[in-house]
Amino acid sequence: MTDLGDLGDEFVQPIQPYQARKDYACPGCTSTIPSGTGHVVVVPHDAPDLRRHWHRGCWFKERRRLGAHRSLDAS
Numbered sequence: 001m002t003d004l005g006d007l008g009d010e011f012v013q014p015i016q017p018y019q020a021r022k023d024y025a026c027p028g029c030t031s032t033i034p035s036g037t038g039h040v041v042v043v044p045h046d047a048p049d050l051r052r053h054w055h056r057g058c059w060f061k062e063r064r065r066l067g068a069h070r071s072l073d074a075s
Helices: 056-074
Strands: 010-015 039-044 052-054
Touching (some): 039 056, 052 056
Antiparallel strands (some): 010 039
């Protein structure tokens, strides 16, 4: 898998539009990711069956949010 947004706990796999063959629900905004739409799949290292499909923008927003929280936790 390509590691786009690894926060240490998950792999992030880009999905090209031609690979997206069905609709998914984005956990970031709860909207539908229609088939034929590029997006990312986030797969936890320790629980691959809990993978989630995210809009790219929703994932990067979540990643920034998590990064900010982790930075605060580290100080």
